[in-house]
Amino acid sequence: MITMQGKTVTPFDNPAADIILRSSDKIPVDFRVFKLLLSLASPFFAAAFTLPQPEADDTIMPVMEMEEDADTLALLLGLCYPVSVCAPPRLRTLRDLRMVMKAAVKFEMDGIQQHLRTLLVEPRFIEQQPLRVYAIACRYGWIKEAREAARNTLRYPADTPLVDELELISGGTYHRLLQYRKECGETASSAVAALAMQRPASLGGWVWDxxxxxxAxxxxxxxxxxxxxxxxxxxxDIVRERxxxxxxxxxxxxxxxxxxxxxxxxxxxxEDYMVVLGGKVEKQIAKVKLRFWLDES
Ligand SMILES: [Zn+2]
Known part of the structure; x- marks a missing residue:
């Protein structure tokens, strides 16, 4: 227990709070919080607070040294507080989401984990950075979200830069994504080629039919x-690659x-035909199933 005081930030500066969580930053930030709110959000904290405290001195505010940095704590604790106290914090990046998720797992905060799970598939993440979302979803076993993210990766070239989140998953999990892409490419490409080989007049009355x-x-x-x-x-050829x-x-x-x-x-x-054909390609791709385990058929 350290008594050195760090900086504090609103709304975690309430003098009536009953515990300080101190961040791991070089210049630590103190979060004055209420045990009750933490206990409601986290069985981990609920259990920790029932342990007998060694130096039960009412005049000294107990301090918990945290492994998390101040940014992560601000987001995590903000999510534990009611909106009447502070607006729910906005997680701006996938890194934010990852760091908060890591802490939420450690502290057994199920409600926050579920909240992060819904945030992960917001268009700003899943459409813009689907590979990172895929890796995070796989890491936490969120299969539905992983499938949705995998589908979104198809819109980008296969050859993408390395992202941090790939460190979260196994080679097998990444390989299955590549396999999925390959199968989607083959099925989409075959479908287009098969349409091209159909007899004229069997396609629906386009000028080329x-x-x-x-x-003339x-x-x-x-x-x-x-x-x-x-x-x-x-x-x-194009849809085989992408x-x-x-x-x-x-x-x-x-x-x-x-x-x-x-x-x-x-x-x-x-122009009209592109819409029809694009729809057919999407329909074929939807039939391809991303596998998660080697023995999954
Ligand atoms: Zn002509």
Whole structure:
């Protein structure tokens, strides 16, 4: 028990508080808190506070030296306080979330863990940094969230920079993500290639379905169907690498021998078709299941 006083921060400066939690920073920060609030949030603290205190001196405020830094404690304790005292703290980064989660696990704060679990899949995290979210979700066994994050990783190139959170998971867990990506790419690509090989007129009345090559007498024109076919094969290649409906738009209409008139017809239809095809790609990917254990079928 150390009596040296650190800085204090609002709302953890209440003189009526009955314990000080001292941060691990070089210049420590003191959090004057109420045992009751900590006990309600944490069986760990509830048990700790029932232990007999060695120097029961009412004039000295007991101090607990914490392993957590002040930023982490401010977030963790803020989440333990009612909104009538302070607004719930906003976790700005995944690092914040990770640090608070680590502490919440240590102190058996189930309510806070559940809260962090819902924060993890907020679009600002799962859409912007899905690999990091995947690793955190796997680390804590949150399978639904891990699957959702894995799906979001498909929107990014496979070759991503190293992120800290990968240290949280095993090689096997990362390998299964890569395997999932590969399966998604193959199934999406095959689906697009299969569509491309379908007979004309079986697809739904697009201009290329009715194409019998250019009938306008322009010898150089191979007609909308050839143009579309090349485009489809380009799409199949793209979604193999990055299996995602939006990637359909990345394929360019190739420089095939097509007359301006046929090209205009294709252009009229292709925007609508991209939406349809993107939907089909997404539907195929949804069928692929991310595995979590080697023996999972
Ligand atoms: Zn033509």
């Amino acid at each position: 009715e194409c019998t090559a250019c009938v 007498g322009k010898k150089v024109c191979v007609g909308p169907r050839s143009c579309w076919l090349e485009w489809m094969l380009a799409v199949a 299996p995602c409906g939006d990637m359909v738009r990345k394929a360019h209409l190739k420089d095939v021998k097509i007359c301006a008139e046929c090209m205009r017809d294709v252009m009229e239809h292709i």
